[in-house]
Amino acid sequence: MIIAIPVDENNEKTLTCISYGRAPYYLIFDTDSEKVEYVQNTAAESAGGAGIKAAQILVNNKVNILLTERCGQNAADVLIAGKIKIYKALHVQAMTNLKAFLKGELEELRDIHPGYHGHKD
Amino acid sequence: MIRLNIGQTIRKSMEKNIIAVLSGKGGTGKTMVSVNLACILPGAAYSDCDVEEPNGHLFFKPTQLSEKNVDILIPKIDREKCTGCTKCVDFCKFNALAYVGKVLVFEEICHYCGGCTIVCPEKAITETNYNIGKIVQGFFERTKVISGFLNVGAISGVPIIKEIHKQIKEERNTVIVDCPPGSSCAVMESIQASDYCILVSEPTIFGAHNLDMVYRLVKLLNKKCGVILNKCDGNYNPSEDYCLENDINIIARIPYDSELSDINGNGKIAVKESDLYRGVFQDIIKEIEKVLS
Numbered sequence: 001m002i003i004a005i006p007v008d009e010n011n012e013k014t015l016t017c018i019s020y021g022r023a024p025y026y027l028i029f030d031t032d033s034e035k036v037e038y039v040q041n042t043a044a045e046s047a048g049g050a051g052i053k054a055a056q057i058l059v060n061n062k063v064n065i066l067l068t069e070r071c072g073q074n075a076a077d078v079l080i081a082g083k084i085k086i087y088k089a090l091h092v093q094a095m096t097n098l099k100a101f102l103k104g105e106l107e108e109l110r111d112i113h114p115g116y117h118g119h120k121d
Numbered sequence: 122m123i124r125l126n127i128g129q130t131i132r133k134s135m136e137k138n139i140i141a142v143l144s145g146k147g148g149t150g151k152t153m154v155s156v157n158l159a160c161i162l163p164g165a166a167y168s169d170c171d172v173e174e175p176n177g178h179l180f181f182k183p184t185q186l187s188e189k190n191v192d193i194l195i196p197k198i199d200r201e202k203c204t205g206c207t208k209c210v211d212f213c214k215f216n217a218l219a220y221v222g223k224v225l226v227f228e229e230i231c232h233y234c235g236g237c238t239i240v241c242p243e244k245a246i247t248e249t250n251y252n253i254g255k256i257v258q259g260f261f262e263r264t265k266v267i268s269g270f271l272n273v274g275a276i277s278g279v280p281i282i283k284e285i286h287k288q289i290k291e292e293r294n295t296v297i298v299d300c301p302p303g304s305s306c307a308v309m310e311s312i313q314a315s316d317y318c319i320l321v322s323e324p325t326i327f328g329a330h331n332l333d334m335v336y337r338l339v340k341l342l343n344k345k346c347g348v349i350l351n352k353c354d355g356n357y358n359p360s361e362d363y364c365l366e367n368d369i370n371i372i373a374r375i376p377y378d379s380e381l382s383d384i385n386g387n388g389k390i391a392v393k394e395s396d397l398y399r400g401v402f403q404d405i406i407k408e409i410e411k412v413l414s
């Protein structure tokens with residue numbers, strides 16, 4: 001399966017990014033090949049609809065699982081339609097979240113927020 | 122313009138003008154100024170283009186109301202014809218479309234440009250009506266009151282402002298346009314047709330900063346303008362300094378006055394409650410007439 005995590009930097013020590021839709025990169029981990037790659041999030045600079053475009057990027061990368069601290073409604077609509085399951089990540093290094101998920105320690109994300117619509121929280 | 126005696130000259134120059142009232146910063150007094158000007162000018166109409174939060178009607182409490190819905194066109198996908206090429210998704214700069222085995226349309230994000238219907242190679246996208254708000258027209262004594270109301274969650278009030286302006290074009294008398302705050306697309310749409318722009322400012326640094334933004338906007342659109350300095354308390358006034366530095370016509374200085382604030386706070390119209398303010402707004406009209414003649 002393919003797991004995605006929004007991250008601040010494109011290296012292994014990176015923290016998980018608190019924003020899903022406007023994260024600079026997504027860490028993509030393939031459990032079959034055990035390879036890690038980083039995809040630039042071109043949605044980050046959108047004036048609006050960043051969550052939708054970010055979700056489209058994950059759908060296009062055939063992601064199955066998303067680990068994120070939070071997620072807005074519009075993004076969730078696309079992710080759910082694309083059959084991507086969303087789990088709640090903690091504000092720690094991305095690799096820590098990844099290992100926790102693989103051990104079955106993360107819960108599904110239940111609280112989808114209405115969206116920041118381009119504003120900071 | 123025909124030069125007759127003074128009285129007739131004034132009437133001719135104020136025959137039909139569109140006067141926009143804007144400010145940049147919210148809360149400086151656009152609605153107070155717009156409502157009072159519309160009230161004092163015989164036969165004038167008031168139009169509220171601050172469609173996200175219209176409030177002029179709270180002062181006028183107009184009667185004989187008639188409503189008109191404003192709909193825009195948003196994309197409708199024919200799933201039979203769609204091949205999943207995603208040209209529409211790639212095209213949409215507002216990210217209102219996504220493809221997950223089928224095209225998803227996010228109506229509240231769509232900016233109704235119609236572009237996706239053009240780029241679809243299979244002609245699978247048509248347009249369907251989507252209501253974004255309404256225009257309500259009524260009367261307060263002899264003043265026509267036109268207010269735009271944008272639905273909560275709708276992305277842009279511009280189509281409503283455009284519809285209001287279609288109505289304004291039909292008016293035979295002067296129309297006062299109460300603009301939204303800021304200097305955004307909605308403000309630009311609100312002042313496009315205006316003959317004169319009144320910029321309302323207050324004596325704060327933030328007020329002066331916003332005055333600069335709207336002044337540059339009206340200059341860009343080549344509009345005649347003048348400034349009303351509101352809430353003047355005789356002290357430091359960075360907005361006044363800005364006007365003096367840039368040689369901008371100051372058409373009035375309204376004091377920071379608890380009597381005016383009470384009248385406004387109670388939803389009343391100053392020119393109807395106070396001879397002093399009746400005089401203030403009559404003077405403002407005269408200043409504008411001088412520029413427009």
